[in-house]
Structures are given as C-alpha cells and as structure tokens.
Amino acid sequence: MDVIVTDIAIVGAGGAGLRAAIEVAEQNPSLKIALISKVFPMRSHTVAAEGGAAGVVKPNDSFDLHFDDTVSGGDWLCDQDAVDLFVRAAPEELTRMEHWGCPWSRDADGRVAVRAFGGMKTERTWYAADKSGFHMLHTLFQTSLKYPSITRYDEFYSTELLVEEKRCTGLVAIELRSGKLVAFRAKAVILATGGAGRVFPFTTNGAIKTGDGMAMAYRAGVPLKDMEFVQYHPTGLPGTGILITEGARGEGGLLTNRDGYRYLQDYGLGPPDPWPRNKAMELGPRDRLSQAFWHEQQKGRTVETPFGDAVNLDIRHLGEKKIDERLPMVRELAISYVGIDPVHAPIPVRPVVHYTMGGIDTDIDAATPLPGLFAAGECACVSINGANRLGSNSLAEILVFGARAGRSAIAFAQANPHGSERAAKARADEAQAKIRALFLNDGTESAPALRRAMNETMESGVGIFRTEESLQQSCAVLADLRTRFAQVRLEDRSNVFNTDLVQVLELGAMLDVAQTMAEAALTRTESRGSHQRLDYPKRDDEDFLAHSIASYSSGERPAIGSRNVVITRSRPGERIYGGGGS
Amino acid sequence: MSETITIRVLRYDPDKDAEPRFDDFIVPYRDEWVVLDALAYIKEVLDPSLAYRGSCHMAVCGSCGMMINRQPKLACHSFIRDYRGQLVTVEPLDHFPIERDLIVDQDGFIEKLSSLYPYLVTEHDKPLSEGPNLQTPAQLAAFRPFTQCINCLLCYAACPQVAINEAFSGPAALAIAHRYNRDSRDSGEELRSEITDSHHGVWDCTFVGACSEVCPKNVDPAAAIQRTKISASFRWLKARLLPGGTP
Amino acid sequence: MTRRPYVRPLHPHWWLRDRRQFLYIVREGTSVFVGLYSAILMDGLIRLAQGREAWETYLAALSSPLGVTVQVICLAFAAFHAVTWFGVTPKAMPPLLVKGEPIPARTIIRGHFILWAVLSLAVLLVLGG
Ligand SMILES: Cc1cc2nc3c(=O)[nH]c(=O)nc-3n(C[C@H](O)[C@H](O)[C@H](O)COP(=O)(O)OP(=O)(O)OC[C@H]3O[C@@H](n4cnc5c(N)ncnc54)[C@H](O)[C@@H]3O)c2cc1C
Ligand code: SF4
Ligand code: FES
Numbered sequence: 001m002d003v004i005v006t007d008i009a010i011v012g013a014g015g016a017g018l019r020a021a022i023e024v025a026e027q028n029p030s031l032k033i034a035l036i037s038k039v040f041p042m043r044s045h046t047v048a049a050e051g052g053a054a055g056v057v058k059p060n061d062s063f064d065l066h067f068d069d070t071v072s073g074g075d076w077l078c079d080q081d082a083v084d085l086f087v088r089a090a091p092e093e094l095t096r097m098e099h100w101g102c103p104w105s106r107d108a109d110g111r112v113a114v115r116a117f118g119g120m121k122t123e124r125t126w127y128a129a130d131k132s133g134f135h136m137l138h139t140l141f142q143t144s145l146k147y148p149s150i151t152r153y154d155e156f157y158s159t160e161l162l163v164e165e166k167r168c169t170g171l172v173a174i175e176l177r178s179g180k181l182v183a184f185r186a187k188a189v190i191l192a193t194g195g196a197g198r199v200f201p202f203t204t205n206g207a208i209k210t211g212d213g214m215a216m217a218y219r220a221g222v223p224l225k226d227m228e229f230v231q232y233h234p235t236g237l238p239g240t241g242i243l244i245t246e247g248a249r250g251e252g253g254l255l256t257n258r259d260g261y262r263y264l265q266d267y268g269l270g271p272p273d274p275w276p277r278n279k280a281m282e283l284g285p286r287d288r289l290s291q292a293f294w295h296e297q298q299k300g301r302t303v304e305t306p307f308g309d310a311v312n313l314d315i316r317h318l319g320e321k322k323i324d325e326r327l328p329m330v331r332e333l334a335i336s337y338v339g340i341d342p343v344h345a346p347i348p349v350r351p352v353v354h355y356t357m358g359g360i361d362t363d364i365d366a367a368t369p370l371p372g373l374f375a376a377g378e379c380a381c382v383s384i385n386g387a388n389r390l391g392s393n394s395l396a397e398i399l400v401f402g403a404r405a406g407r408s409a410i411a412f413a414q415a416n417p418h419g420s421e422r423a424a425k426a427r428a429d430e431a432q433a434k435i436r437a438l439f440l441n442d443g444t445e446s447a448p449a450l451r452r453a454m455n456e457t458m459e460s461g462v463g464i465f466r467t468e469e470s471l472q473q474s475c476a477v478l479a480d481l482r483t484r485f486a487q488v489r490l491e492d493r494s495n496v497f498n499t500d501l502v503q504v505l506e507l508g509a510m511l512d513v514a515q516t517m518a519e520a521a522l523t524r525t526e527s528r529g530s531h532q533r534l535d536y537p538k539r540d541d542e543d544f545l546a547h548s549i550a551s552y553s554s555g556e557r558p559a560i561g562s563r564n565v566v567i568t569r570s571r572p573g574e575r576i577y578g579g580g581g582s
Numbered sequence: 583m584s585e586t587i588t589i590r591v592l593r594y595d596p597d598k599d600a601e602p603r604f605d606d607f608i609v610p611y612r613d614e615w616v617v618l619d620a621l622a623y624i625k626e627v628l629d630p631s632l633a634y635r636g637s638c639h640m641a642v643c644g645s646c647g648m649m650i651n652r653q654p655k656l657a658c659h660s661f662i663r664d665y666r667g668q669l670v671t672v673e674p675l676d677h678f679p680i681e682r683d684l685i686v687d688q689d690g691f692i693e694k695l696s697s698l699y700p701y702l703v704t705e706h707d708k709p710l711s712e713g714p715n716l717q718t719p720a721q722l723a724a725f726r727p728f729t730q731c732i733n734c735l736l737c738y739a740a741c742p743q744v745a746i747n748e749a750f751s752g753p754a755a756l757a758i759a760h761r762y763n764r765d766s767r768d769s770g771e772e773l774r775s776e777i778t779d780s781h782h783g784v785w786d787c788t789f790v791g792a793c794s795e796v797c798p799k800n801v802d803p804a805a806a807i808q809r810t811k812i813s814a815s816f817r818w819l820k821a822r823l824l825p826g827g828t829p
Numbered sequence: 830m831t832r833r834p835y836v837r838p839l840h841p842h843w844w845l846r847d848r849r850q851f852l853y854i855v856r857e858g859t860s861v862f863v864g865l866y867s868a869i870l871m872d873g874l875i876r877l878a879q880g881r882e883a884w885e886t887y888l889a890a891l892s893s894p895l896g897v898t899v900q901v902i903c904l905a906f907a908a909f910h911a912v913t914w915f916g917v918t919p920k921a922m923p924p925l926l927v928k929g930e931p932i933p934a935r936t937i938i939r940g941h942f943i944l945w946a947v948l949s950l951a952v953l954l955v956l957g958g
Contacts, residue, residue: 679834
C-alpha cells in the first residue's frame with residue numbers, strides 16, 4: 001500500500017472541491033494540497049448545471065431580499081446566520097469567477113446579465129447561456145492548473161476516512177487505474193463529494209452522484225442533517241430524466257396540462273399573467289410545482305407519454321431566434337432525447353429527483369463535529385437550503401462554502417500536526433482487508449438487483465408525497481437490503497479499472513444514505529417544503545422547527561435526533577407565492 | 583424492448599489479455615436509448631466486468647468518447663435507432679493507450695492543456711472591490727465558441743497528426759489556448775505563443791479539418807489552429823523585421 | 830497485477846478505413862502534382878532568363894505529347910486539390926459576420942468557386958488577348 005503525506009486532502013473536484021483547493025493555494029502556497037476525485041475534475045456533476053448562480057447585483061435588489069427569498073423558500077428550516085453570510089458573500093464569489101474568466105452572459109453595455117429564477121423576487125441569477133455550471137467548472141478547473149501546490153489524484157475512489165482519537169487524519173482511496181489502495185495522511189480533510197440523487201431511479205443526477213462522501217462521514221460518526229429533504233425538479237424529460245432548465249420558464253415558458261390549461265393557477269400560484277412574474281405561476285418554487293403535478297396526475301389531467309405521465313412546457317411563443325440565443329441547450333436536448341423541436345411543439349416534462357438538501361452536518365465555517373473534517377457543496381448541509389433549495393442558490397453555495405472550507409482547513413492544518421503514521425497504516429490495512437474480502441467472498445446477492453430494489457422503494461415510499469405506511473415499508477425494505485448487502489457478490493476480480501467494485505462500493509454508500517432519508521422522513525410527522533406527508537399535511541413549528549440529525553450505529557437503523565434551527569430575524573410565516581407575494 | 587441490436591465491444595483486461603479482443607452482445611433496446619444505455623445494460627445484465635466511462639448522459643461531461651463504427655462519438659449522444667439493423671462496433675478512442683476495455687489513458691491531454699496557460703492571464707490582479715470587468719456581447723461572441731469544449735477528445739481520435747506525432751498539442755488544447763487569447767480580458771497570448779507557435783504547437787497541424795467535423799460541440803478547433811497560425815506568422819515576422827524584436 | 834496500457838499499432842491501411850482520412854491522404858498526395866507543375870513553371874522562368882533559344886525548346890517540350898499529358902494530369906490533380914481544399918476552408922476561416930450572423934459554410938465554398946472561375950477567366954483574357 002502507498003502512503004501519501006499532504007497538508008490538506010480534498011475529496012471531490014467539482015465546483016466546491018476546486019474552489020476549496022484554489023482558496024488554500026492562494027491563501028497559503030506553502031501548504032501541500034491533494035485533490036482527489038473519482039472522475040476527472042471536468043466530469044464532475046457541476047458540469048450539468050444549466051440555469052445559473054444567485055448573487056445580488058442590481059440596484060433594486062438587496063441582501064435582505066435575497067435572504068427573505070431563501071429563508072421563506074426553505075420554509076424556515078434554514079439557519080439564518082448561515083443564510084446571512086451566504087447572501088453577502090455570493091456576489092463577491094461570482095465576481096471572482098468573472099475575474100478568473102468565466103464567460104458570464106452580458107447585457108448590451110458589457111455588464112454581467114442576470115435573469116429571473118424560480119422563487120426569487122427579482123433578477124439576480126448570473127448565467128453563462130444555459131451552461132452555467134459547465135462554464136463555472138471548466139473555469140475553476142483551468143484556473144486550478146495555475147497553482148503548483150495542488151496535486152491532483154484523478155480517478156481515485158475514496159472509500160473511508162482515517163480517524164484517530166476523535167480526529168480526522170486522512171483517508172483511504174483506490175487508484176482506479178492500478179487497483180492499488182492508497183492512504184492519504186493529511187492534517188485536515190475537506191469532503192466535497194456532491195449529492196446523492198442516484199438513490200432514486202428517476203433523476204437529473206449523473207451516474208457518479210452516489211452520496212459517497214455523505215456515507216464516509218456518516219460511518220465515521222459524523223451525523224447527516226435534514227436528509228428527508230429531497231428536491232424534485234418540476235421539469236425533467238420523461239424517460240431519461242434529463243433536466244430542462246428553469247431558465248426556460250424564466251424566459252417565459254408556460255406549463256400546461258392536457259387541456260392546454262395553465263394549471264398552476266389552481267394551486268395558489270396565480271394569477272396567470274401572460275408574461276413571467278417573479279415568484280408566481282411557472283416561477284413559483286420547485287416543491288410547489290412538483291406537488292401541483294402530482295395533484296394534476298391524480299385528477300387525470302396530465303398528458304400520457306410512453307414513459308409515464310407528463311405535462312407540457314411550452315416555449316413556442318419565444319420564437320426560434322430567442323430560443324436559439326437564450327436556450328440553445330434546451331432545444332438541443334429536446335430534439336435529441338424526446339424528438340420534439342420546442343420551436344414547433346411543447347416539450348413533455350415531469351418532476352424528477354434533482355437535489356439533496358440534506359447532508360453532512362457542518363457549521364457556518366464548513367466544519368463538521370469531527371475535528372479536522374470539513375465539508376462543502378451539495379454533500380454538506382450548512383443549512384442555507386432548509387426544506388427546499390431555491391434554484392441557483394447552490395452554484396453560489398459551492399463557491400461561498402468551498403472557499404470557507406478552504407480557509408477553515410488552513411487554520412486547522414496550521415494548528416495541528418499530522419496523526420501518527422502507525423495508526424494510519426493500521427486503519428488503512430483494515431480498509432484493504434475489507435476490499436480483499438469482497439474479492440474473496442463468494443457472495444450470493446447481485447448488486448444491480450439490490451440497487452433496483454433500493455431505487456423502487458425510494459420512489460414508491462419516499463417520493464413527492466409520503467405517508468406513515470409508505471415510509472414504514474421503505475424503511476423495512478432498506479434495512480433488509482442492507483443486511484443482504486453484506487452478501488453482495490463482486491463479479492469482476494481484476495485490478496485495473498474495476499468499475500464493478502466501484503459500483504458495489506457506491507451501492508453500499510447509497511444504501512446508508514437512503515436509510516437516513518427514509519428514517520428521517522418517518523420521524524418528521526409534518527409537511528414542510530419538499531417533505532410532504534399526506535397524513536400530516538400541515539407544517540408544525542411547535543415540534544418540527546428543527547433539523548433532523550441522523551447518526552450511524554453499526555448494523556442498526558440510524559438514530560434520528562434533532563437540533564433547533566438558528567433564527568435571527570425572520571420568524572416563520574406563511575410562504576406566499578403568486579399574486580399575494582408581490 | 584422488442585427490437586435487439588448486436589453490439590461488438592473491444593475488450594482488454596491487462597490482468598488477463600495479452601492484447602485486445604472483441605465480444606459480441608445482443609441487446610434489447612428502446613427507441614430513446616443511446617449506446618451508453620446499451621453498455622449499461624451489458625454491464626448490468628450480461629457482463630459486469632465491462633469497463634467504460636460515462637456520467638452525465640447529456641453530452642456535457644465529456645466522459646464517454648469512443649469509436650462507434652470507427653467514428654469518434656459520444657456514447658450518450660449516439661442513438662441506437664440510428665444503427666438499426668447494423669452491427670455496432672464499439673472501441674476505445676483511437677490514438678490513446680487503452681487501460682482497459684473502453685477506457686483510455688487521457689493524462690497526455692491534461693499535460694498538454696496544462697502547458698498552454700489555460701486560464702486568464704492579466705497584468706495586474708483586479709481587486710474585487712472594482713467589480714466585474716466589462717465585456718460586450720460582441721467581445722464575448724469572439725471567443726465563446728471556443729469555450730464550449732467538453733474535453734471529450736473526439737478530435738484527438740479523428741486527427742491523423744495526433745496518430746503519428748505524440749508530441750502534438752492537439753486540437754482541443756489549442757482551441758482552449760485560442761479561447762483565452764481571444765478573450766478581451768486576457769493578456770497572455772505572448773506567454774502561450776511559446777508553445778502554440780512551436781513545432782509541436784500549431785505547425786504540426788496540416789489542416790485536415792477532421793477535428794472540427796467530429797466535434798460534438800461545434801468548437802471548430804481547426805479554425806482556432808488556422809487563426810493561431812496567422813497570428814504566429816505575424817509574431818515571427820515582427821520578431822525579425824522590427825527593431826528591438828528578438829529573432 | 831497492475832496497469833499495462835495497450836497501444837494499438839496504427840492500422841497499416843488506416844487511411845483506407847475511413848472516407849474522411851482517405852480523402853485527406855489523396856488531397857495530400859495531389860500536392861505532389863501541384864508541386865510538379867510549379868517546378869515546370871520555375872524551369873520556364875530559368876529558361877526565359879537563359880535566352881530565346883532555351884525558351885523555345887522549353888515551349889516545344891511543353892507542347893510535345895508527353896508534355897501535354899503531364900500538364901493534363903497536373904491540371905486534374907490540382908483541380909481535385911482545390912475542390913477538396915475549398916470544402917474544408919469554411920471550417921478554418923474566422924467566422925465572417927454579416928449583420929452579426931455568420932455566413933453559412935455553403936456560401937463560403939461557393940464564393941471560393943466563383944473567385945476561382947473569375948481569376949481563371951481573367952488570366953485567360955490577359956494571356957489570350
Ligand atoms: C442537471 C442539474 C442542473 C443543475 N442546475 C443548477 C443551477 O442552474 N443552479 C444551481 O445553483 N444549481 C444547479 N444544480 C445543482 C448544482 O449543480 C450542484 O448542487 C452542485 O454543482 C454540486 O457541486 P459539488 O461541487 O458539491 O459536487 P459535484 O460537482 O457533484 O462534485 C462531486 C465531486 O466529488 C467527487 N467524488 C464523489 N465521490 C467520490 C469518492 N468516493 N471518491 C473520490 N471522489 C469522489 C466526484 O468525482 C466529483 O469530483 C443542478 C444540478 C443538476 C443535477
Ligand atoms: S474540441 Fe470538440 S471534439 Fe475536441 S475535445 Fe473539445 S468538444 Fe471534444
Ligand atoms: S456521459 Fe457525459 S458526455 Fe456522455
């Protein structure tokens with residue numbers, strides 16, 4: 001086994017991981033950084049984000065307005081100190097991206113253009129055509145090449161954290177091209193491993209979004225926070241789950257049912273103005289839009305497609321020129337994957353799993369309860385997203401908290417020595433033994449079958465609407481799947497690029513993550529944001545104005561505790577959208 | 583899932599095979615399936631040891647470049663319906679060392695890219711307090727096409743110069759260098775010219791044009807290279823003809 | 830046990846396996862003839878400088894059956910070279926914008942052909958007239 005000694009190890013080279021690495025390299029060039037990722041940085045899923053990143057710039061906008069939109073959008077489950085810090089730092093971070101060359105779209109006078117986004121009161125979403133995440137990721141990756149102190153370990157799959165005397169001292173990873181296990185000894189570790197949408201069958205998330213980092217932290221004793229909150233995006237393509245950006249609605253796209261009726265007006269989101277009104281109708285928040293779809297489906301007013309029910313997203317009235325200029329990717333995707341040219345026909349869309357609001361419990365400095373371990377990006381839960389993330393907040397979040405995680409890790413690495421080499425080796429040997437056991441064990445359970453069963457039970461029991469019964473059932477199925485996972489069979493026994501091994505390990509991570517989602521959802525007997533219980537349809541601030549905290553206990557179901565939400569100045573109120581909101 | 587298609591996949595496992603071989607798989611498919619879906623089906627149902635790369639399934643992460651019926655393509659953007667009734671042969675990208683099955687070694691590309699200063703080079707650090715730079719839509723349009731590269735490396739697989747000359751910087755890396763050169767905020771062209779103007783920079787290109795033909799994102803690396811050749815020629819002349827120029 | 834990247838040897842007939850590569854190699858090949866014709870022209874210049882007699886032998890050689898055959902072959906290959914070259918030029922030129930819209934590739938190719946015809950005609954007129 002190889003041992004690599006570094007000052008700061010970062011797992012994940014998406015937006016959050018790269019931003020953290022650059023921050024460390026800029027602030028303290030003498031610190032050695034190991035940037036570890038299971039795929040090449042530019043393949044990270046930040047690449048898929050289309051719409052844009054939120055940051056206040058317009059004279060008619062203010063930090064307070066961004067704060068209010070975020071907190072009410074999150075149904076008051078956000079920690080308000082974190083939101084305050086976030087909205088203030090976002091414009092700075094986006095400006096920094098501009099200085100690094102990000103090709104933001106521009107107004108005629110040369111200033112950065114901003115667009116409207118769901119749940120935002122005014123235009124504050126910076127965008128780069130409809131490939132915002134792509135451009136941010138490539139800008140960050142290419143900029144990171146400038147710094148000699150960053151050493152990349154591309155295509156290294158991290159399996160677990162090294163913990164010594166209640167402190168994180170590094171991690172273990174498999175070098176995929178050789179199959180070798182490598183121990184990274186570091187004074188501080190940052191997890192930036194992204195979300196876990198793949199626990200669901202129908203998602204906008206790429207194949208790599210399997211919640212590995214969440215599971216690694218969880219197994220090392222760090223709790224996962226607010227895992228029951230999973231965002232459905234209202235407009236995915238049926239069949240593939242490919243996302244049609246919210247930008248399409250920001251530009252004036254309309255949602256209609258089988259009768260051509262703008263059904264959102266029936267769900268408190270009206271009035272149906274012909275042109276986009278912020279925070280109303282099609283620009284309402286994602287949870288409400290996805291829930292409205294479910295109701296329409298119950299009423300039999302959705303459109304049938306070969307891949308299940310859908311509604312229509314109509315952008316025809318924008319005209320070919322504007323569509324090509326503002327939404328070229330939307331047109332490209334619709335033509336390719338559903339055979340429909342949105343210039344001439346509406347696009348069939350349906351809600352699809354998109355974002356995990358919950359994640360590794362961190363404070364506003366991106367520190368987890370485990371000293372030496374930090375987390376940022378979608379894998380973390382600092383609690384700016386609460387019960388429902390507003391679109392375009394997370395691309396800003398990965399920058400703001402990626403950078404903060406970098407700074408916190410510097411402080412920690414400067415104040416603490418390395419852990420002991422012997423302990424690291426011992427732990428890494430254990431990790432090695434576990435993997436070897438997989439190679440030797442003649443398991444009986446097929447990984448794809450377990451994964452399908454997990455996907456099915458998450459969709460049927462932990463979907464847009466949940467009940468005691470559906471959740472009980474899913475919890476039982478997941479507990480059973482975890483037991484069966486101990487007998488999983490590794491089919492591929494080769495060393496080089498053993499992607500079967502990676503999928504088995506990812507499945508293990510997903511099962512842990514899925515279990516925290518289902519169990520936390522079962523415990524939360526109220527409806528809030530993206531968590532909707534048919535049996536408890538009301539929000540209950542008395543008992544549940546609190547984060548859920550899921551802790552690991554080996555072999556058992558997670559223990560679910562709670563912690564109060566940080567409220568500084570916005571008392572929980574009603575979330576008002578549509579005409580009443582402006 | 584009534585129709586089936588035969589997919590012939592190049593296999594190579596360094597633990598077992600002295601050299602690559604082919605395996606045939608019969609795959610039932612649906613109309614909206616792409617080759618990447620077929621590979622996932624093979625891995626899940628027929629042969630879990632198949633190794634390939636792929637993630638986003640929407641032609642933006644650049645993972646899934648491979649040779650499909652001898653053409654460099656994105657597997658997530660190649661619809662099986664377009665190959666109906668044919669044998670589909672899937673091989674790893676040409677001109678790269680094969681690590682295993684459909685996975686190739688791409689380190690060479692990253693090294694070439696890194697050597698080209700692929701980031702904004704400015705004379706002074708602009709303080710954040712000054713806010714963003716101004717850039718008109720026309721200035722943006724001047725380099726925007728070259729920002730679209732997803733690093734899928736199809737262009738390297740299409741280029742005969744890459745095949746015969748390992749040191750050639752190659753289409754995508756040069757297109758990205760050009761992207762920064764054309765950016766109104768950048769002043770790093772001199773720096774990059776060290777590599778772009780050298781023998782293994784643009785002058786290894788014999789203007790085949792294949793890179794631009796296969797590029798799934800219309801980046802047009804051939805255009806980037808020809809234009810860099812023009813600027814490089816001017817730089818060369820300037821260095822020789824103008825007083826103070828260093829030849 | 831560990832990695833052993835396999836480098837596939839370049840297929841001996843790699844340029845025959847793909848239409849695009851084949852056309853490219855043929856285009857490269859035709860440049861030999863374009864070069865040959867330039868050499869003939871150069872030779873003409875040298876002969877001209879050497880005096881009237883040398884020039885007349887040169888002209889005689891050009892109009893001999895062999896001379897004509899060589900020139901016809903060169904013309905054919907040069908035409909092929911030009912046509913395939915025109916085909917790729919739109920890819921390699923900076924986008925020409927007219928009112929903010931790039932000129933379509935077909936127009937650019939057509940433009941090349943028109944320019945070619947006009948120049949050839951001009952040369953014919955000047956020399957022939
Ligand atoms: C289709 C789509 C569109 C979106 N659009 C928007 C938008 O318009 N606006 C917005 O604000 N947000 C948007 N989002 C959300 C946003 O893109 C993500 O939340 C954000 O990009 C996450 O970034 P990240 O850096 O946390 O993670 P990622 O970019 O997912 O990166 C995770 C990194 O961790 C690495 N990794 C994971 N596991 C391991 C392991 N075991 N070992 C080693 N490395 C590992 C991966 O290789 C990768 O480098 C969108 C999301 C999707 C899916
Ligand atoms: S230039 Fe085009 S073909 Fe080449 S790597 Fe970039 S996107 Fe792929
Ligand atoms: S899977 Fe991302 S480009 Fe094909």
